[in-house]
Amino acid sequence: MxxxxxxxxxxxxxxxxxxxxxxxxxxxxxxxxxxxxxxIAGGRAHRRVDSGASRRERGRLVLRAIPLWSESLGLSGRADTVELEPDGRVTPVEHKSGVRHGRTADLQLCAEALCLEEMLKVEISEGYIWYGAWRRRWPVAIDEELRRSTLAAIAAIRSLLVGDVLPAAPADERCRTCQLEPHCLPDVVTAPGRITSYVEEEVLGCVT
Ligand code: SF4
Known part of the structure; x- marks a missing residue:
């Protein structure tokens, strides 16, 4: 790179x-x-996982809070859980506190698998996502399509990091549950003339 x-x-x-x-x-x-x-719920769930000790379970070694990196992809992070089977199989398991929403977690899991493949010189064909609200784990195939989508997401994020353009606000239903709504102000930045009136009412009004 x-x-x-x-x-x-x-x-x-x-x-x-x-x-x-x-x-x-x-x-x-x-x-x-x-x-x-x-x-907060997600943070609590991860703290519970991170605080658990690595242990042997039904013959396999279950490692927790494992640092991850990929030199070739410029990636870094941490795996919630990595399972090492006696036959050499390596399986990442990502923990989510809620239920399944789309396949966002699949991309995250695939990025973890890509790091583990490079770090451990193995091939990973499957991982799991543990959904706390369901109390069950969901199998995810680390196939070619998911790998392509994950690499595309990584490239798009890198463009954001090195660029100087803040993406436009979609201002849709996502904003209702977005923790950054008070900073982003999607209704203000997307409505014609709203920025001017916002500055006059909320900013200048406070200093006069
Ligand atoms: S509030 Fe802003 S950052 Fe959050 S989802 Fe909406 S547009 Fe995106």
Whole structure:
């Protein structure tokens, strides 16, 4: 990798980017963060997983909170759980506190698998996502299509990180559950003339 390609993409950014590219840029480029009930629940679930000790389970070794990286893809992150089978199979397991929403978590899981393949010199054909609200795990095939989609997401996030353009606000139903809505102001930035009136009413009005 050379030049801007060297920019390291955090695996966690995939979830934000799939939800809303603007949210991803606000978090990664502008350093904004705000908790809401969804992020607090997710954080609690991950703390529970991270605090568990690695152990042997039904013959396989279950490792927790494993640091991940890929030199070739410029990726870094952490796997919630990695299972090592006696026959050499390596299986990443991503933990989510809620239920399945689309395939965002699949891309995150695939990025973890790509790192593990490079780190451990193995091939990974399957991983799992544990959904806390369902108390069951969901199998995900790490196939060619998912790999292509994951690499495309990583490239799009890297473009955001090295570019200087904040993506437009979609201003749709996603904003209702977005923790950055108070910073993003989607209704303001998408309505003609609303920025001017917002500045006059909310900003200048407070200083006069
Ligand atoms: S408030 Fe809406 S447009 Fe803004 S970052 Fe969140 S989801 Fe994206």
């Amino acid at each position: 050379t030049g801007s390609d060297e920019t390291v993409v955090p695996i966690s950014a995939i979830e934000h980017h799939e939800y809303c590219p603007r949210q991803c840029a606000l978090i990664l480029v502008d350093g904004l963060w705000e908790e809401n009930p969804h992020t």
